[in-house]
Amino acid sequence: MEKFTTFTSRMAPLPIDNIDTDQIIPARFLKTTSKAGLGDQLFCDWRYDENGNPKADFILNRPEGHAAQVLLAGDNFGCGSSREHAPWALTQYGFRAVISTSFADIFRGNALKNSLLPIVVPPDAHKKLFAMVEKNPEATVTVDLEDEELTLPDDSVVKFTIDQFAKTCMLEGVDELGYILQQEAAIAAYEAGRPLTVNTLAS
Amino acid sequence: MAEKNGAGQKPRTIIEKVWDKHVVAERAGAPTLLYIDLHLVHEVTSPQAFSGLRERGLKVRRPDLTIGTTDHSIPTYDRSLPIVDKVAGAQIEQFEKNCRDFGIPFFGPHSSKQGIVHIIGPEQGLTQPGMTVVCGDSHTATHGAFGALAFGIGTSQVEHVLATQCLLQSRSKTYEVRVEGTLKPGVGAKDIILNLISRIGIGGGTGCVFEYAGSAIRSLSMEERMTICNMSIEGGARAGLVAPDDTTYQYVAGRPYAPKGAEWEKALKLWRELPTDEGAVFDKRIDIDANSLEPMITFGTNPGMGIAITAPVPDPAQLNDPLERDSLSKALRYMDLPSGKPLLGHPVNVVFIGSCTNSRISDLRAAAEIFKGRKVNPKVRVMVVPGSQQVKEQAQAEGLDRIFKEAGADWREAGCSMCIAMNGDQLQPGEYSVSTSNRNFEGRQGKGGRTFLASPLTAAATAVTGVVTDVRTLV
Ligand code: SF4
Numbered sequence: 001m002e003k004f005t006t007f008t009s010r011m012a013p014l015p016i017d018n019i020d021t022d023q024i025i026p027a028r029f030l031k032t033t034s035k036a037g038l039g040d041q042l043f044c045d046w047r048y049d050e051n052g053n054p055k056a057d058f059i060l061n062r063p064e065g066h067a068a069q070v071l072l073a074g075d076n077f078g079c080g081s082s083r084e085h086a087p088w089a090l091t092q093y094g095f096r097a098v099i100s101t102s103f104a105d106i107f108r109g110n111a112l113k114n115s116l117l118p119i120v121v122p123p124d125a126h127k128k129l130f131a132m133v134e135k136n137p138e139a140t141v142t143v144d145l146e147d148e149e150l151t152l153p154d155d156s157v158v159k160f161t162i163d164q165f166a167k168t169c170m171l172e173g174v175d176e177l178g179y180i181l182q183q184e185a186a187i188a189a190y191e192a193g194r195p196l197t198v199n200t201l202a203s
Numbered sequence: 204m205a206e207k208n209g210a211g212q213k214p215r216t217i218i219e220k221v222w223d224k225h226v227v228a229e230r231a232g233a234p235t236l237l238y239i240d241l242h243l244v245h246e247v248t249s250p251q252a253f254s255g256l257r258e259r260g261l262k263v264r265r266p267d268l269t270i271g272t273t274d275h276s277i278p279t280y281d282r283s284l285p286i287v288d289k290v291a292g293a294q295i296e297q298f299e300k301n302c303r304d305f306g307i308p309f310f311g312p313h314s315s316k317q318g319i320v321h322i323i324g325p326e327q328g329l330t331q332p333g334m335t336v337v338c339g340d341s342h343t344a345t346h347g348a349f350g351a352l353a354f355g356i357g358t359s360q361v362e363h364v365l366a367t368q369c370l371l372q373s374r375s376k377t378y379e380v381r382v383e384g385t386l387k388p389g390v391g392a393k394d395i396i397l398n399l400i401s402r403i404g405i406g407g408g409t410g411c412v413f414e415y416a417g418s419a420i421r422s423l424s425m426e427e428r429m430t431i432c433n434m435s436i437e438g439g440a441r442a443g444l445v446a447p448d449d450t451t452y453q454y455v456a457g458r459p460y461a462p463k464g465a466e467w468e469k470a471l472k473l474w475r476e477l478p479t480d481e482g483a484v485f486d487k488r489i490d491i492d493a494n495s496l497e498p499m500i501t502f503g504t505n506p507g508m509g510i511a512i513t514a515p516v517p518d519p520a521q522l523n524d525p526l527e528r529d530s531l532s533k534a535l536r537y538m539d540l541p542s543g544k545p546l547l548g549h550p551v552n553v554v555f556i557g558s559c560t561n562s563r564i565s566d567l568r569a570a571a572e573i574f575k576g577r578k579v580n581p582k583v584r585v586m587v588v589p590g591s592q593q594v595k596e597q598a599q600a601e602g603l604d605r606i607f608k609e610a611g612a613d614w615r616e617a618g619c620s621m622c623i624a625m626n627g628d629q630l631q632p633g634e635y636s637v638s639t640s641n642r643n644f645e646g647r648q649g650k651g652g653r654t655f656l657a658s659p660l661t662a663a664a665t666a667v668t669g670v671v672t673d674v675r676t677l678v
Pocket of ligand 1: 274275319320321340342558559560618619620622623640641
């Protein structure tokens with residue numbers, strides 16, 4: 001994983017509540033056994049028409065949405081299916097952060113494991129951001145994970161909070177599995193004293 | 204270890220008890236390392252996890268606590284035929300190879316134990332009270348019906364569990380859903396959960412684990428409890444559970460992987476300690492009056508957009524929040540529905556009876572009751588998809604398949620089918636369906652398809668009339 005660094009970017013606004021992972025990446029693209037190519041299928045059914053041509057009015061097809069690394073979305077982003085294909089598609093497209101007022105639990109966890117930062121802002125800042133991009137589509141925000149700060153286009157600063165362990169992993173570019181593997185002794189000790197459950201190899 | 208037991212301790216909820224028993228390590232600055240008792244794996248969310256293991260040269264730590272089946276992308280037509288969709292076929296083949304290479308027992312396409320991952324765990328006695336159960340699938344909460352802490356995980360976490368049998372997790376809040384009273388005829392488990400979600404919204408349980416309690420829950424069968432726990436995620440909660448009781452133990456006893464003899468007695472003793480202690484405090488609570496529930500149906504593009512079947516579709520103009528108003532308008536536009544009128548009488552093209560929410564034997568029996576002696580409306584395509592091969596066999600032994608076929612419904616092989624529309628079973632753009640599954644998101648059952656979620660009874664009643672129907676007007 002690459003280290004997560006501070007960056008400044010335009011925002012792609014998607015003012016819709018409850019954007020579910022079926023919209024982020026439809027299930028028919030889940031037959032893949034790799035992670036490749038998912039960025040092109042991001043928001044597929046909103047982004048392309050029946051013939052596969054880009055819909056001119058969808059934000060990712062508009063010039064101002066093009067190079068945005070920040071997705072500005074409605075409440076409860078990423079609900080529904082647990083597919084990690086959703087953050088894979090978002091990061092492959094080029095997003096590094098999503099701003100919302102709340103995230104679904106599984107999506108948030110999946111995003112953090114893929115260096116995609118879910119930023120929760122209060123409702124007033126959320127409304128303000130949408131108003132700002134509407135007025136100036138090229139308005140930028142600065143995302144500073146280290147200090148847990150989002151700098152708005154008017155230079156005001158909104159604090160956000162993030163799980164400290166996930167933060168460290170993202171800043172240092174390490175993944176959780178390495179950390180868990182180091183705890184082999186604790187796992188073995190737990191297993192030794194663990195009550196009997198199932199044995200899937202039996203029967 | 205955080206385990207607290209015996210007298211003088213703070214009363215705990217079942218959620219806390221199961222959690223405490225599975226704490227492997229707690230280090231400052233990191234989430235809890237939690238042990239996983241059962242890991243269910245399927246073809247869609249695991250391939251990249253197995254690739255990860257290969258890249259790192261890791262083994263599966265506990266194949267004996269892991270089981271694989273294929274359900275999501277598998278066709279539901281005759282299993283002796285080759286899989287037409289090459290990409291899906293390759294995924295299933297890769298999965299079979301992954302299970303073989305890593306020593307994981309596998310219920311393949313031709314196994315008599317194959318089925319939807321959340322159907323087969325309970326059916327085989329793999330799911331047991333007090334366990335932690337995970338799967339790369341958000342409906343893992345289904346297993347909570349047994350008093351297990353069961354939740355969906357992403358592919359990175361699938362890899363973590365394969366490699367270490369552990370997960371890094373933070374404690375969730377506890378949320379008591381208390382359902383008291385008696386359900387009226389024609390109203391069932393699906394209506395309870397759709398009612399809950401319509402009230403709290405699809406983000407209402409975010410960060411929480413539900414415990415479903417109360418007299419109405421106690422009187423439900425295990426299969427009905429599974430229907431409720433299954434849709435916990437649709438209320439935003441990662442998990443939802445029901446404390447085990449005699450109904451639970453009777454269901455588990457004698458199943459292939461259930462403990463036997465002295466082991467059973469030992470297990471039973473532990474299970475009886477699980478229910479929430481008197482005086483334990485939940486972070487949140489909601490009460491539902493079972494007596495007042497009506498059959499429910501969804502009208503919109505998320506499972507929270509549900510109404511009593513006789514109630515009118517809500518009007519966006521009556522919402523104050525602009526984003527909420529836009530979301531409702533957008534949903535009604537997608538569904539091409541007017542507001543202010545009930546859905547009753549709305550024509551449908553397809554009826555889907557299946558999915559991990561409602562494809563168990565009791566669901567099929569309920570549907571068959573309605574189909575018996577009636578015919579499917581000729582304008583409607585009806586698919587009945589059993590949740591597992593075992594359910595299919597049982598249904599055939601009872602002659603339910605004949606009832607479905609004689610009525611004009613399509614009786615298929617076990618799998619997720621049109622719940623997720625990955626396997627060729629799908630709606631055409633613009634088509635309407637009444638489905639017993641759990642998600643009505645845009646395109647969920649096929650690009651451009653429109654889904655009304657409801658119970659097996661409502662689905663079957665709609666199948667025979669061809670329009671959205673209140674089952675109580677039929678029986
Ligand atoms: S039936 Fe539907 S919800 Fe259940 S596991 Fe399959 S795809 Fe997921």
